[in-house]
Amino acid sequence: xxxxxxxxxxxxxxxxxxxxxxxxxxxxxxxxxxxxxxxxxxxxxxxxxxxxxxxxxxxxxxxxxxxxxxxxxxxxxxxxxxxxxxxxxxxxxxxxxxxxxxxxxxxxxxxxxxxxxxxxxxxxxxxxxxxxxxxxxxxx
Ligand SMILES: [Zn+2]
Numbered sequence: 001x002x003x004x005x006x007x008x009x010x011x012x013x014x015x016x017x018x019x020x021x022x023x024x025x026x027x028x029x030x031x032x033x034x035x036x037x038x039x040x041x042x043x044x045x046x047x048x049x050x051x052x053x054x055x056x057x058x059x060x061x062x063x064x065x066x067x068x069x070x071x072x073x074x075x076x077x078x079x080x081x082x083x084x085x086x087x088x089x090x091x092x093x094x095x096x097x098x099x100x101x102x103x104x105x106x107x108x109x110x111x112x113x114x115x116x117x118x119x120x121x122x123x124x125x126x127x128x129x130x131x132x133x134x135x136x137x138x139x140x
Contacts, residue, residue, distance in 0.1 A: 002018070002019050002020075002021060002022055002025070003016055003017070003018050003019075004016070004017055004019065004025060004046050005046070006034070006036075006044050006045065006046060007044070007045050007046075008036035008038065008039060008041055008043065008044055008045075009041070009043040009044070009045055010036065010039055010041035010043050011036060011038050011039040011041065013036070013037075013038045013039075015037050015038075025046070029044070071135060074133060074135050075135060077132075078134065078135065081111050081132075084109065085109040085110055085111045086109070086110045086111070087110075087111060087112060088110045088111070088112040089112045089113055090112065090113050091112060092110065092111070092112030092113055092114040092118070092129075093114050093118040093121070093122060095110050095112065096110065096114075096122055096127050096129055097122070097125070097127065100125070100126075100127040111132075114129065114131070116131065119131050
């Protein structure tokens, strides 16, 4: 499941909506099945993905790094995350719990470093967290 914040370009209101995948969202958008919850306009844009971390399914990390097209997508996605999410670094597991258990506190989506075990533990507690292959593009 993936959550998008959709923004209406007619009345400028925004709302969250869940889709089974980004592919499903694109499919609905292309068929013009997406309409504004407030004014029924079809002029809807995607703004911020709202979950704490986002999931993309890849076979394995080497596969990604060797595939230029995929790599480009990931880098675009990383830029999106950097611009819209707060980088909490190694505090990720801690911050994810904090925003989960303190739901009245409004927090921006976060991203950061976590081990596979930490992600698994968070998921067990019902906290949404996903791992995402991160490419270091400093050398580019
Ligand atoms: Zn609208």
